Amino acid sequence: MFKNNKQKKEDKEKKEQQKNEEKPKKEPISPDKNQFLLTVKEKLHSPSDFIVRSVSDNMIVVYVDNLVDNKNLNEIILTQLQEVEETPEAIHQKLTIPEVDIVDELNKFIGDMLQGAAVVHIVGHEKVVVAKISAYQSRGLSAPENESQVIGSQVGFNENLSTNISLIRRYITNPNLCNEKFVLGKQTKTSLSLLYIHGIATEEYVNTVRQRISDLDIQDILDSAVLAELIDDNSKSIFPQMLLTERPDRFCDGLLSGKVGIVVNGSSMAILCPYAFIEFFQSREDQNLRWPIASFVRLLRFFAIFTSIFLTPIYVASLTYHYEVIPQPLLVPLSESRAIVPFPPIIEALLLELIIELLREAGAKLPTKVGQTIGIVGGIVIGTAAVQAGITSNILIIIVALGALSSFTTPNYMMGNVIRIVRFPIILLAGFWGYYGIMIAICLMLIHLLRLSSLGAPYMAPFYPPRFKQWPNSIIRLPITFIKRQTVNSRNEDSNESQQGEKKVAK
Structure with missing residues (x-):
């Protein structure tokens, strides 16, 4: 039974009412020093790292140790507080800290303290001054580990939001680069930034992402991969609909192509959307190589993906049902190799x-060192022992090793995991129905991919719906002089026309 419009409105009103009830009530700040400290300690459950510094008889500074920058605290705040009138307004004007606010609500400044703020309380005033001097520790910038490339930038994102934003602004020095901040998670209060270039990004996609983030009602969020799954068009699909990247240059290239980006504090992976299926197999290094080499590498990558998915199922189907497709010179050694194997090809x-x-x-x-040893030695030892024990044939060892090697050519880790998994149901269908099973698997996969979308944009673009002008650069890498700044599904047509007009004027 489908709900009618009246029931839907009632459910929506109930949800809004529940949200309003869950919102904490506004609590005033006590003007008494002892009562103020007692209330703050109760809110924080008397932590051992809660610090109280007395500036005078009527003024104190409270903060959480290890969250504030001690240098700014001692050299700026405490020094300047000794030379100012003891009123919130005078302190707000005197402090030379970029982020200083006057707060009259208890819960608000408690949240600021947990994010690295020092709070100045004055006896007799129901307001406090909040100076944000956070000092979160983060690792230094290093080369990306999961998206390495030979030619191009060797810097990757880290877990600090402000550092990542500064990296992006170094690439794109454009006043149209918009940065909208959000806070998610009732428990974690995780900060994130929505980034896009005004005039290039499609407004519909920006509004969609903004709305989906605003509608989230979750307790915690610790990584961008969790956020990507929460705002996906189809979170139940095995195929990723948003790109997770740790490369600032790839992220900025996406923004310049009209995509929308999200950077989450505490995560070294940024989100780009919308993203089409074919784009997951394109590497940022393709743009840095000469176009014939980049085209050859891209075609080799597509061939490797096909090999990784279908080579083993074709082996199983051929040996189970279709011996006639095996060449005669190969049939004899193949039969001799499988003569002592007690299992059917599918097992x-x-x-x-x-x-x-x-x-x-x-x-x-x-x-790292142990993992490389296990991979090489384990593969050799187990493969040799399996053949000698008669559990498998030599040819299947080669086929499976070639399929595993081919899966590593996928430039995106999330899509690489998908390719690893889809092999197994295809092998099962090939073992049950031969080539007919493989065709059924291909049809089911295509149907699923054609139904997917990313922020409402078609996932299989530019092939469906067909956009013939974009086909060549999707399969191979055309020379840069022939490439328009147009991606598969995310570029304003107006911006392309304006760029062409600018080129004509320049000529």
Whole structure:
């Protein structure tokens, strides 16, 4: 039974009423020093790192240790407080800190303290001065680990939001670069920034992302990958609809192409959307290589993806149902290789694929040096022992190893995981129905991909709906002189026309 419009309105009103009830009531600030300290300690549950510094008989500074910058606290705030009139307005004008506010609500400045603010309380006043001097520790800038490239920038994002924003602004020195801040998570109060270039990004996509973030009602958010899943068009799909990248140059390239970006505090991965299926197989380094080399590498990447997904299922289907497609010179050694194998091809293939995945997962989770050793030695030892024990054939060892190697050519980690997983149901269908099973798997996958969207944009663009002008640069990398600043599904047509007009004027 579908709900009618009246029921939907009632449900919406109930949700809004619940949200209003959940909002904390406004609590005044006590003008008495002892009562003020007692209330703050109760709110913070008397933590051991709660510090109280007395400036005078009527003025104190309270903060949480290790969250504030002690240099700014001692050299600026405490020094300037000794030379100012003891009123919130005078202190607000005197302090030479970029972020200083006067607050008259208890819960608000408690949240600021937990984000690295020092609070100045004056006896007899129901307002406090909040000076934000946070000193969060973060690792230094380093090369990206999951998206390495030979030619191009070697700097990646870190976990500090302000550092990441500064990296982006170094690439894009444009006043049209918009930065909208949000706070998510009732428990974590995680800060994030919505970034886009005004006049280039499609307003519909910006409004969609803004609305989805505003509608979220969650307790915590600790990473951008969680946020991407929450605001996806279809969070139940195995295919990612938003790109997670740790490269500032790739992120800025997306913004310049009309995409919308999100940077989350505490995460080294930024989000780009909307993103089409074909774009997950394009690397930022493709733009830095000469176009014939980049085109060859991109075509090689597509061939490797096809090999990784379908090579093992074709082996299983051919040996189970379609011996006639195997060339005669290959049929004899293949039969001799499988003569002592007690399992049917489907069991043999699934067993070996699982062993490869176990080795890959163990190598990824162990320390770097140990992980590399486990991957190489484990693969050689287990492969040799499996052939000698008659569990699998030599040819299948080569096919599975080639498929695993091909899966590593995918430049995006999230899409690489998808390719690893979709092989297994295709192998099962190939073992049950042969080539017909493979065709069924391809049809089901295409149907699912055609139904997907990213921020409402078609996921299979530019192939569906067909945009023939964008096909060449999606499959190969055209020379830069032939490439318009037009991505698969996210560029304002007006901006393209304006760029062309500017070029004509320049000529």
